[in-house]
Amino acid sequence: MIQTNAHPENAGPETRRDFLYYATGGAAAVATGAAIWPLIDSMNPSADVSALSVAQVDLEGVEPGSRITLKWKGKPVFIDHRPEARIAQARADDEATLIDPELDAERVQKAEWLIVVGVCTHLGCIPLGQGSGDPTGEYGGWFCPCHGSHYDTSGRIRKGPAPRNLDVPPYEFVTSTLVKIG
Template identity: 90%
Template sequence: MVQDNDHPEHSGPGTRRDILYYATGGTAAVATGAVVWPLIDSMNPSADVSALSVVQVDLEGVVPGSRITLKWKGKPVFIDHRTEARIAQARADDAETLIDPELDAERVQKPEWLIVVGVCTHLGCIPLGQGGGDPTGGYGGWFCPCHGSHYDTSGRIRKGPAPRNLDVPTYEFVTDTLVKIG
């Protein structure tokens, strides 16, 4: 019997029409991928932004009681080399009624070092308290003068409109004095 591929009633396997459908579909899929991939890839962060996502800081020269500020991902990071008095105050405040309850031990890896993102959680202002003469609010931590948020020596919100504590970035101590943030 002779096959006639031009008639729709032919439903046998391997017709030319089937091959054309598969070839066209495959070509369309590859072409779509070639067009869409650059768009998706452009949504990845650029190399300069990725390079800023990890910062290493040597804390060797930071004396107890002093605070330093560095920039990470375009935001200030406050590093407080806490004295025994600040550590004791933070631990004593664990028992207080807090707006955003979190123990001091959950916010630090080493009690003498507090590392927080220095951005008020209310409207994104930069709280005062890093400089020697800056007001530190009623709890010895940081004070945001824009709307009156007070943070304690563990960076926890104690008074004011801020809804949560100062954020703790991801960090690890590489050595006793070298910390990697990000």
């Protein structure tokens, strides 16, 4: 005679055993999650790093033609108050053959203010051009002397080994002169 578990009198032990398996598995999953949560939580940025994720700068008093540098997320950010000549040069360069094609209008929110992360996209050097006596390269923007990358007045790579333009950080104008970066 073949016995099957189809009879109701045999359903009780199987159901209890299944419940115990599921309860044990669930408890093990919760215990594992509780044990590894501190490891996962430790991967979040610390409070001092999170505080640096947003920077605000008041641009009032920055004269046209001046460039300032500030730190955001441990990186330099170049802010260029571009005079009309630099804006015109950047717009004229829109038609040039570019390594990483991007229009000047796509890189700025206000034509007179260019805001870029001041880190060369080749090997992470800091390009020259922020200081009044610094070389600005062949295109009047920035020059990375380490490997010879030349950037134009819109921060676009024009010559050298850098593969792409200087990065534009996320930013917004809170007021006409107050900028929030990050």
